[in-house]
Amino acid sequence: MKLEKLIIATGNRGKYNEFVNIIGNFADQIIFAPEIARMIVDETGKTYAENAMLKARAWSEKSGLPCLADDSGLEVEALDGAPGLYSARIIPGNDEDKVSWLISQLEGKTNRNARFAAALALCVPNKFTLICEGECKGVIATSQSGKNGFGYDPVFIPYGFNLTFAELSSDIKNKISHRADAFRKILEFVK
Amino acid sequence: MKLEKLIIATGNRGKYNEFVNIIGNFADQIIFAPEIARMIVDETGKTYAENAMLKARAWSEKSGLPCLADDSGLEVEALDGAPGLYSARIIPGNDEDKVSWLISQLEGKTNRNARFAAALALCVPNKFTLICEGECKGVIATSQSGKNGFGYDPVFIPYGFNLTFAELSSDIKNKISHRADAFRKILEFVK
Secondary structure, eight states: OOEEEEEEOOSOHHHHHHHHHHHTTSEEEEEEOHHHHTSOOOOOOSSHHHHHHHHHHHHHHHHSSOEEEEEEEEEEGGGTTOBGGGTTTSSSSOHHHHHHHHHHHTTTOSOOEEEEEEEEEEEETTTEEEEEEEEEEEEEOSSOOOSSSSTTGGGEEETTOSSOTTTSOHHHHHHHSHHHHHHHHHHHHHO | OOEEEEEEOOSOHHHHHHHHHHHTTSEEEEEEOHHHHTSOOOOOOSSHHHHHHHHHHHHHHHHSSOEEEEEEEEEEGGGTTOBGGGTTTSSSSOHHHHHHHHHHHTTTOSOOEEEEEEEEEEEETTTEEEEEEEEEEEEEOSSOOOSSSSTTGGGEEETTOSSOTTTSOHHHHHHHSHHHHHHHHHHHHHO
């Protein structure tokens, strides 16, 4: 299966670029549609999968085109899985504030294990909605490093590396990330 | 793709039998698991698709097996699409009470158009959740007839027939129904 057009359901240019890198030539034309992003989709789901589906279906209905959406979060063992589903909303402020919050929450903790989890939803109008989940396991650094990526990337060191997601090249991050893992499962299925 | 085992996520033996007929040899072993049905899944979604996904994923998580779930409703034009998502809960009581309610709501109405809508969700653990939707268009009879099926079947006459779903043989209903339409889309995709 190859799509002619695909909307990436995000208003965030950084996340859009990441998706373009991950999905390669899955679609002839990949569309960034910030005007649809102004439409607010309530992320009322209790799981990443539900939220991803809500977004993909809403954008698809609005545009009449196939849409790919994600919902993702960082789950920290020593915080019983927090911030998880609320990773983007756990405290007000920007990415910097969230990263600082996380570092302070883990001060003195020896268990630094965490995982990034993602659900991707692909909605093709009048045909199907497909949802696949992925993860990337790692540890939380004691201080932030790096300028790439977004969100908690500056404090997340994936297993097998000694650099944070924000220090790794986007090519490497986009091979090992939770979103890449989920997209591989979508491809296994639709190829 | 062929599954070894598949749970039909319903506690209703009538709906289970209908699904067994619809899905044919899609799985080597089709399982009716009323003990899992005791687990209550809140149907909190705002669409059939969301509710079907919630059920399929919950049953799959509980059993560790692939699960197929549906959510469906009857949408009546003259009632602005009601009872729709609330078809099974619009009034307290059994199927008989719901059918009587519908007949009384449509008394004297000339527009009798309606459609049965269904979303099916197939969840295969650690792989994917796939959601497809289907419909069956028809009219609402002025009185009930027939003993087959369940729900609003005794007053729904599908286009092209002069018998209600409850009068048609299960073989015919299971070729033209909203659930059969949705399952054909699943098959197109997973074959």
